[in-house]
Amino acid sequence: MRLLYSKPSPYSSKVRMSAHLCGIELDCVSTDTSAEGDDLLRTNPIGKIPALELDDGSTLYDSRVICEYLDRVSGNLLIPQGLEAWTLCKRIEALADGLTEAVMATLYEVRYRPEEKRHQPWVDKQWRRAHRALDVLEGDLAHLPAEPSLAHFAVASDLGWIQLRYPGTFEEKNPGLVRWLEAFYAANPAYEAMKPAA
Ligand SMILES: N[C@@H](CCC(=O)N[C@@H](CS)C(=O)NCC(=O)O)C(=O)O
Structure with missing residues (x-):
């Protein structure tokens, strides 16, 4: 493929x-x-x-x-099938992807829109959305089991991209996310080569 x-x-x-x-x-x-x-x-x-x-x-x-x-x-190797675990996994994926969508919108605003046409209140709204998502994500991750699943990959990829494009966005305010990322790569080093990179 x-x-x-x-x-x-x-x-x-x-x-x-x-x-x-x-x-x-x-x-x-x-x-x-x-x-x-x-x-x-x-x-x-x-x-x-x-x-x-x-x-x-x-x-x-x-x-x-x-x-x-x-x-x-793959015969369901990626997404847990029990209703409770499925719900947590898919909610975390949606939250992490929604977070990225908001931050990416701010990046595209700068990349594709001439300065005089940018609308700061709209950009501010995306950042409020992103910071709400980061706060909720920090809490949700405490419930995620250690065994890697789609939720882990969504979070690692989306936070990795924010660290690449907007370093310092969450590291101080959400130290739980930093600890989670460190623990994820320490336990699953093979995935580090696949995280977003320049
Ligand atoms: N919802 C889509 C989003 C995909 C997406 O936004 N991809 C970005 C790169 S990370 C892209 O192709 N951007 C180019 C564009 O928007 O023109 C997904 O989950 O695959």
Whole structure:
């Protein structure tokens, strides 16, 4: 299977970590979304990564759908199936991804919008959203078992991306998140090479 991805992309990082846990090897193709190339648009008409091309040529996007697929084909190695554990796992994934979406919106505001057209109240709203999510995440992680699952990969990827793009955002205010990340990589060193990187 071919994964269109980029090294800094947090959603791609989540998929790569998930595939590793599922024992699925992906042919990872570095993809620049701003080029809107044919390969990307054929794989995902939305023009975003991660996008997966299956061995039969069919395609899947976005990261949540790809991870659900990896879980299914691996016989549920990625997502716990008991209702309580499933609920916690999927809620944490949604929270971590929503956090990233908010912070990414602020990055795109600077990257793609001319300065005179930026709307600071909207940016402030995204940061309020992000800080609420970070606070709740810090509490939720206390309930997550040590054994890695989709929730772990979503959190490690999304926090890793924030540390890459906006270092210092949560380290002081949410030290529990820093401790959690350190413990995760100490117990699961293989995943460190897949975290978002420049
Ligand atoms: N909900 C999507 C979000 C994917 C996404 O936003 N990917 C970013 C890179 S991390 C992207 O492709 N951005 C390019 C763009 O928005 O044009 C997912 O979970 O896969």
